[in-house]
Each structure stands twice: as C-alpha cells, then as structure tokens.
Amino acid sequence: MRFMVMVKATQDSEQGALPREEMLSAMGSYNEELAKAGVMLAGEGLQPSSKGARVQFSGASRTVVDGPFAETKELVAGFWIFQTKSLEECIEWVKRCPNPMPGPSEIEIRQVFEAEDFGEQFTPELQERAEQIYEQVNKNAGQ
Amino acid sequence: MSASTGSGPELRRTIDAVWRIESPRLIAGLTRMVRDVGFAEDLAQDALVVALEKWPQSGVPDNPGAWLMATAKHRAIDLFRRGETLQEKQELIAHRLEQDLADSASADPTTEAAAAAQVGDDLLGLIFMCCHPVLAIEARVALTLRLLGGLTTDEIARAFLTPRATVQQRIVRAKRTLSAARVPFEVPAGDELAERLPAVLGVIYLVFNEGYSATAGSDWTRPELCEDALRLGRILAELMPRDAEVHGLTALMELQASRLRARRGPDGAPVLLLDQDRSRWDLLLIGRGLKALDRAEALSPGGLGPYTLQAAIAACHARARAPELTDWERIVALYDGLAALTGSPVVELNRAVAVAMAFGPAAGLELVDALVDARELSGYHLLPSVRADLLERLGRREEAYTELTRAAGMTDNEQERVLLLERAAGLARDAPAPPPPSR
Numbered sequence: 170m171r172f173m174v175m176v177k178a179t180q181d182s183e184q185g186a187l188p189r190e191e192m193l194s195a196m197g198s199y200n201e202e203l204a205k206a207g208v209m210l211a212g213e214g215l216q217p218s219s220k221g222a223r224v225q226f227s228g229a230s231r232t233v234v235d236g237p238f239a240e241t242k243e244l245v246a247g248f249w250i251f252q253t254k255s256l257e258e259c260i261e262w263v264k265r266c267p268n269p270m271p272g273p274s275e276i277e278i279r280q281v282f283e284a285e286d287f288g289e290q291f292t293p294e295l296q297e298r299a300e301q302i303y304e305q306v307n308k309n310a311g312q
Numbered sequence: 313m314s315a316s317t318g319s320g321p322e323l324r325r326t327i328d329a330v331w332r333i334e335s336p337r338l339i340a341g342l343t344r345m346v347r348d349v350g351f352a353e354d355l356a357q358d359a360l361v362v363a364l365e366k367w368p369q370s371g372v373p374d375n376p377g378a379w380l381m382a383t384a385k386h387r388a389i390d391l392f393r394r395g396e397t398l399q400e401k402q403e404l405i406a407h408r409l410e411q412d413l414a415d416s417a418s419a420d421p422t423t424e425a426a427a428a429a430q431v432g433d434d435l436l437g438l439i440f441m442c443c444h445p446v447l448a449i450e451a452r453v454a455l456t457l458r459l460l461g462g463l464t465t466d467e468i469a470r471a472f473l474t475p476r477a478t479v480q481q482r483i484v485r486a487k488r489t490l491s492a493a494r495v496p497f498e499v500p501a502g503d504e505l506a507e508r509l510p511a512v513l514g515v516i517y518l519v520f521n522e523g524y525s526a527t528a529g530s531d532w533t534r535p536e537l538c539e540d541a542l543r544l545g546r547i548l549a550e551l552m553p554r555d556a557e558v559h560g561l562t563a564l565m566e567l568q569a570s571r572l573r574a575r576r577g578p579d580g581a582p583v584l585l586l587d588q589d590r591s592r593w594d595l596l597l598i599g600r601g602l603k604a605l606d607r608a609e610a611l612s613p614g615g616l617g618p619y620t621l622q623a624a625i626a627a628c629h630a631r632a633r634a635p636e637l638t639d640w641e642r643i644v645a646l647y648d649g650l651a652a653l654t655g656s657p658v659v660e661l662n663r664a665v666a667v668a669m670a671f672g673p674a675a676g677l678e679l680v681d682a683l684v685d686a687r688e689l690s691g692y693h694l695l696p697s698v699r700a701d702l703l704e705r706l707g708r709r710e711e712a713y714t715e716l717t718r719a720a721g722m723t724d725n726e727q728e729r730v731l732l733l734e735r736a737a738g739l740a741r742d743a744p745a746p747p748p749p750s751r
Contacts, residue, residue, distance in 0.1 A: 204546075204550050205432070205547065205550045205551070206333065206547065207542070207543035207544070207545075207546035207547040207550070208543075210596060210597075210600065211596060250596065252539065252542075252543070253329075254329075254332055254462075255325065255328075255329055257325045257326050257328065257329035258329040258332055258333065260326075260329070261326070261329045261330055261333055262333070283573070
C-alpha cells in the first residue's frame with residue numbers, strides 16, 4: 170500500500186527559513202536509508218505558502234486567494250510517497266525520520282486510494298463511460 | 313487517539329512491522345558472523361521471541377534493530393557456552409562474536425558509514441546466497457521472499473497457492489542444502505558476478521511475473537507479489553548502482569506495474585494492453601521506470617542487456633498516449649535485438665506480434681506459422697491465441713475459432729480461459745455474416 174507522508178509547516182518553514190546543514194545531512198541519510206529499503210517512491214519539499222495560492226469553489230464561481238495562509242499547523246511543508254506492507258510499517262519508518270524542523274513538529278500519514286478501494290463504486294457502466302470519454306478525448310486529440 | 317506502541321494486538325502489529333524492516337539486515341549480519349543461514353535465522357527468530365516477551369512491558373526500544381541484533385548475539389554466545397551447537401559452529405561463532413564484540417567496543421563515530429556499507433554488503437551476500445544455483449528455482453524463490461522480502465511462510469504459501477507445509481519444507485531443505493554444500497557467504501566479484509547475477513534477477517522477475525499474470529488460480533493478477541518483487545528490485549538497484557541490468561530489470565517492473573490497475577476489468581477479467589484505459593496507468597511508476605531505463609542505457613555502452621531491452625519495449629508503450637501512437641517499428645527493432653540475444657521462441661512470438669502491428673497481419677502470421685513446430689512452444693497457450701488474433705484480422709474466422717478453443721484448453725488461468733472462450737463464442741456468433749474484407 171501507498172502512503173502520503175506529510176511534513177507539517179511551522180512558523181520557521183512558513184517564513185522561508187532554509188534547513189540547517191546538519192538537518193540537510195541527517196535528512197539526506199534518512200532518504201538514502203528509505204531508498205535502500207525500497208520504501209520511498211517520491212518526495213519533495215514545498216516552498217512557503219506565501220508563494221502559493223488557493224482556488225475556492227462555490228457552484229460555478231472560482232475565487233483565487235493568494236498565500237500566505239494563516240493556519241500554519243495545517244499547512245504542508247513537504248511530502249513523501251512511501252510504499253509499505255502496512256500502516257504500522259509506514260509509522261515505523263516515519264518514527265526514524267530526524268525531526269524535520271528546528272522546534273516541535275508533526276508528520277501526518279495518509280493512505281493513498283488504490284483502484285481496488287473503489288471496488289463496487291467503479292461499476293462496469295462507469296468503466297464503460299470512462300472509456301467512452303477517453304476515446305472521445307483521443308479522437309479530439311487526433312483531429 | 314492511541315499511541316502506536318500500545319499493548320495487545322496493536323503492539324503485535326508494531327512488532328511485525330519492526331520485524332519486516334529489520335529481519336533482512338539482522339539475518340544477513342548474523343549469517344556473516346555464524347556462516348550458516350539456517351542458524352542465523354534461528355537466532356533472529358529467538359531474538360523476536362524475546363522482543364515479544366519484553367516489549368509489552370518496556371515498550372519498543374528507540375533502535376529496535378540494534379536491540380534485536382544484540383539479543384541475537386547474546387543468544388548465540390549463550391548457546392555456545394552451553395555447548396548446544398555443533399562443534400564446528402561453536403568455534404566459528406566464538407571466533408566471529410569475539411571479533412565483533414571487540415570491534416564494537418573500539419567503535420569510533422567515523423565507522424557509521426563503514427557500518428552502513430557493511431549492511432549493504434551483508435544484504436547482497438544474503439541475496440546471492442538465497443539465489444545460489446545449488447538450489448532449485450522454487451527454493452530460491454521461497455528463501456528470497458522469506459529472508460529478504462520478510463514474508464511469512466503463510467504469505468508465501470498463499471501467494472503461490474502452495475500448501476503451507478510444502479513451502480515450509482522447501483525452506484528447511486534449502487537451508488540444509490546451503491549448509492551441506494558449504495556455500496560461502498559472499499558477494500561474487502568479476503566474472504563470477506556476471507555469471508551469478510542473472511539467477512538473482514531471474515528470481516526477482518519470476519516473483520513479479522507470478523503477480524503480474526498468475527499462472528494458476530482464479531485471480532488474473534496478484535498485485536502484492538508485484539510490490540514484493542519491485543521492492544527487492546529497488547533494493548538491489550541501490551545496492552548495485554553500477555550494474556545496467558539491475559536497473560533494466562527495475563525499469564521493466566516499474567513500467568509493467570504501472571499498467572496493473574488498467575489490466576483488470578471491474579469484474580476481475582483481464583484487459584489486454586491495446587484495450588486498456590491508458591488514463592489509469594500509474595504515472596508515478598512510469599516516471600520511475602523511464603528514469604531507471606535511462607540509467608540502464610547510460611550504463612550499457614556495449615549494447616543493451618535482455619532486461620533493459622524489454623524495459624525499452626515497455627517504455628515504447630508507456631510513452632504512447634493512445635494505442636495508435638505506438639512506435640511499432642522501434643518495438644520490432646528492439647525485439648530483433650532481444651531475439652538475437654536470447655534465441656527464445658517466446659521472444660520470436662512477441663516479435664511476430666510487433667511485426668503484425670508495424671507491417672500488417674499477413675507479415676506477422678508468416679512469422680508465427682514458422683514457430684508452430686517449435687518444441688519449446690508446444691503447450692504454450694499464447695501461440696494459438698496470437699495466431700487466432702492474426703487469422704481473425706485476415707478474415708479467416710473459422711481457423712481463428714479453432715485456435716481460440718485450442719488456446720483455452722491450454723491455459724491454467726481461469727480468467728484467461730473465460731476470455732478466450734468468450735472471444736471464440738463471439739466469432740461463432742458473428743459467423744453467418746459475410747466475412748469482412750481482409751486488409
């Protein structure tokens with residue numbers, strides 16, 4: 170199974186403070202360990218929310234809100250995609266991560282949906298519909 | 313909210329996870345020290361039993377791997393002192409452990425990198441031992457999944473639809489065979505490495521293929537086995553970063569696995585490559601596969617190896633956003649290279665399919681007909697299945713029908729049999745209509 174492992178933002182990361190050298194080197198070793206165990210599929214660090222934006226939906230309307238965003242603790246500062254046998258194994262790997270921030274910090278683990286998880290919702294009819302749409306897209310692309 | 317190091321079944325799951333992470337390195341390190349993989353696994357298992365007793369009270373230690381290793385070493389010393397091991401082993405253990413204890417007593421901080429390198433070498437040594445040619449292929453697979461994949465005997469039995477007792481016995485016998493043959497714990501070098509590596513890659517790819525298109529049983533695919541094989545491949549690619557074919561195999565598995573979820577219809581039935589909904593292909597795995605292929609190609613100045621060639625073929629499909637955008641001529645050229653390298657009739661059959669796509673069904677059928685007498689392909693259901701496909705495209709429906717029913721009688725996979733029979737029934741149903749003009 171796959172998990173998205175998210176490093177939560179802190180005031181430091183939101184202010185754009187770059188990680189210190191010890192942190193970079195500790196994180197480098199950790200990433201190497203993850204790769205050597207065949208666990209890490211992807212991972213990136215994110216810029217502060219001041220360099221991002223939100224698009225808010227309400228019916229047909231779309232409103233763009235520029236960063237930064239206030240609720241620092243709920244923001245994401247970086248992520249990995251892990252592939253492990255269980256949530257417990259993912260937790261064990263995350264416990265081995267060096268503290269990603271200078272102060273207290275938090276990492277959130279969320280399981281990624283797999284095709285099987287949709288099981289009964291993805292009916293043959295829906296599948297056929299998806300295929301029709303796909304064919305149409307291809308036809309359009311070919312024109 | 314509950315702490316993950318709670319008690320009862322929750323703690324048991326945490327310990328299982330720790331075991332899955334730590335057991336390969338633990339067994340590899342112990343095998344290096346005691347020079348017997350069976351004894352090493354026993355020691356590791358004993359350490360696990362102690363953990364199951366102690367951790368509910370003490371909690372999971374900060375460095376569970378080091379804890380398990382120390383416990384296993386104490387256990388070995390204990391057995392040695394009580395004289396409960398064979399004489400030969402006692403001497404070996406005594407020697408190794410004394411050396412090891414002396415080393416760790418004089419350890420300085422700079423040894424951390426050396427220790428990491430040692431762990432890598434140990435894991436490689438264990439991989440080569442599990443895939444040693446002295447073992448039968450089933451034994452290599454079972455031992456590799458158990459010792460390096462961290463799978464339990466039950467999990468291996470379920471994955472291969474084999475009775476638990478059979479798998480258990482395979483593993484016990486394999487460990488005995490390795491002891492009896494005095495297979496050394498080492499990473500082969502030079503020519504020997506080139507000679508032994510294909511066996512290792514072969515075991516990993518066999519596991520992958522068993523997950524990708526199950527040879528028996530009611531499920532068409534078993535994605536978990538593909539994940540196990542991919543993980544082993546990714547580990548090996550990190551341990552042997554300069555070997556082209558290791559990256560080639562990993563690229564091949566990443567690219568094939570990227571199609572897993574499109575390969576099964578909602579009813580579990582197989583969906584063939586050209587019929588797949590390509591929007592369901594896994595872009596993350598495609599990206600990883602293409603990157604691994606680049607690496608493999610960069611490391612092969614003297615020409616691509618068989619896994620890299622197959623990965624390059626898979627990449628042609630991965631890069632085509634619609635079936636009609638597939639570069640079939642390049643695929644034919646890659647199959648030419650693969651056929652020259654392997655001389656395998658199965659490769660020739662695949663090449664014929666590519667030729668049919670690139671240059672028309674008649675050109676493909678000519679090549680397939682030349683393969684009908686190949687002894688290696690007698691009983692191979694894909695031969696009549698491919699022939700049927702080409703005959704149908706040429707408007708020779710009756711012959712196609714016969715070939716489809718023949719193919720259905722030859723496969724052991726139920727889902728595949730159903731698919732073949734459905735296609736045959738479709739041909740029979742449409743038979744009264746005038747034959748379509750052949751292209």
